Amino acid sequence: MPAGFFDSCVVQVHPTLRCNLSCAHCYSSSSPRERGELPPDTLIRRLERLRREGFDVVSFSGGEPLMYGGFDEVAAAAVAMGFRVTMITNGLLLTERRIDVLQGVLSLVGVSLDGAPHRHDRLRGVSGAFDKLERRLRMLRDRNVTFGLSHCVTRESIEDLPWLIDYAIEHGAALVQMHPLTMAGRATETCRGLALSDADLGRVFLIAELQRIQTDRQLAIQVDIAAATQLRAHRRRLALLDDDAPPSLVARQLAEFVNPVVMDERGQLLPLAYGIATEQSLTEHPYLDWDRALDAYKATGASALRDLLTDAFESIEREAPRFLDWYGYLVALSRARVGTAAPSRIHILPALLSHPATPT
């Protein structure tokens, strides 16, 4: 059984911060000016190791994954290793030819959609972005590619949620993901006042829950918000917090205890969420290479992560929120513990895989 709250064991890969857009709410400040990327051969070697560690899904993000030079090569290699592969994209670089190439490789294409047309264009900073996106969605549907719509929920876009559900059904999406905006990256400059309040988190959670049940399985709904009561009730799914958790993970697969993991644009492996404090890194080490650093991390029994999770549950008991963005909460807490700056937005597309996508 996978550790944590996902039904799959997931590697989130952010191979580059290069992007064809500079969205106002981008958690990583990705843009066309970014240049660095993870060499494909390095990434493939690391995915081989993570496959042996029990992970079975690779989810590409970025930046824009279709701007990553090694995308086709790495995605095909990951499938050959036995991974299911997904990506989240702004969709604008999807061409018929590109879709034909990727059709047999990707299990799911997540497409970012930021609300009704005027809102989407404003946040994307491009007039006509919504119309272009809609044409790409039609291409995906015409080729029977399973796709979902990933929506970053802001204080303003809550009013678009009923429209979003109708739009997703009308255009043949298999699922809708609702992820709350976290003030990080470019959003800290350009999206002031758009973060969700505690009551808004509840509002979005209730909307998602009502729709999840009412859409009669025509559409899977994923909301990246947890009810604190449910989180506490499911704490036992976090194997690291078991009294029986082994002091060393060397003889075990990493995915049994740490899931998801995130590989950032520098190749660093982090637990659970993009932007978590680097003190939580699984592979950053002053003199060991990546593989040996991971071995060393396993030998510690992931004690740093265990401490963070324990702190998180204690903190939830103290603060008693009704709802929270669990991974965002962990990112913020990890940074607060080491006194670093604002949290980064988490990226959680793989959670969508909890709902096996069914083409409509």
Place this chain on the structure above:
Amino acid sequence: MDKKQLATALTKRLASRKISDAAVGELADDIFATGHAPIDIDVCQNGVCVDYFVDRTQVGELVDKLEVSRNLRGIRLFPKGIIDPDRFLVQVERGLAG
């Protein structure tokens, strides 16, 4: 209005903030405070009916939590029967806060 239309109407009221933050909190508590995930939420003119599936050993704990919460109108227990005698469907009916 059928069940689906009522759920859609409630969704629209939530999205357009025609339901107050305080009422959202109450509704959330009514549905989620037990820690069990609902398997169905049925909306009617009079309120909300929430279904949970729980094991026999969890029924007492769930009912205890429900009794102390607001707006409760009724609880119905249905043993799942011969296929899985240790599973129960718990249906909870509540009035809807304004």
